[in-house]
Amino acid sequence: AQKVTQAQTEISVVEKEDVTLDCVYETRDTTYYLFWYKQPPSGELVFLIRRNSFDEQNEISGRYSWNFQKSTSSFNFTITASQVVDSAVYFCAASGSARQLTFGSGTQLTVLP
């Protein structure tokens, strides 16, 4: 089973600032996957990114980037040049031998104009 901790409950930034969302995970699986989902006020969870446990290469996709470090069991997510439309709850999640996703408690991001 996995456990996912998102210590930041709420974050507020001003538009165009960069913001990093923290995620720490626990798992006994040697093969596992980590995810970030976004939940806007409409309620529908939207998939953003997925990484597997064998690939620690950090990547950038548009304004999104992530930092996966197995040594610290962290999978942090950064939005550069934040926009008001980025305001949402962001969830980190993990899956491994279990067939379902285990989610963290989420971070409410508010981007102020």
Add this chain to the structure above:
Amino acid sequence: DTGVSQDPRHKITKRGQNVTFRCDPISEHNRLYWYRQTLGQGPEFLTYFQNEAQLEKSRLLSDRFSAERPKGSFSTLEIQRTEQGDSAMYLCASRKTSGGHTGANVLTFGAGSRLTVL
């Protein structure tokens, strides 16, 4: 395809009543999941189906809860004798199995069915 559909979007009921939620997954997706999300928390796994077979149930799924997927397409989640603690958002998600690692889930979620028990 319009994604995962859930109905109703909102349901208000009195304690003790039964409620049923419906989920229509993406048509080619053979796996269907139900999650529950309470205010300020992340989604919690309830159960999942592969085609019509219910393969796993969480301990959160008490005997008042029952889920079905009779023809391997849409699914229903029924809650009998609702309690105020059942108030939550019930999320449905689906995916297509690809033969890769079982943990490589990328679930597509519906917008959820919000239940309020008075």
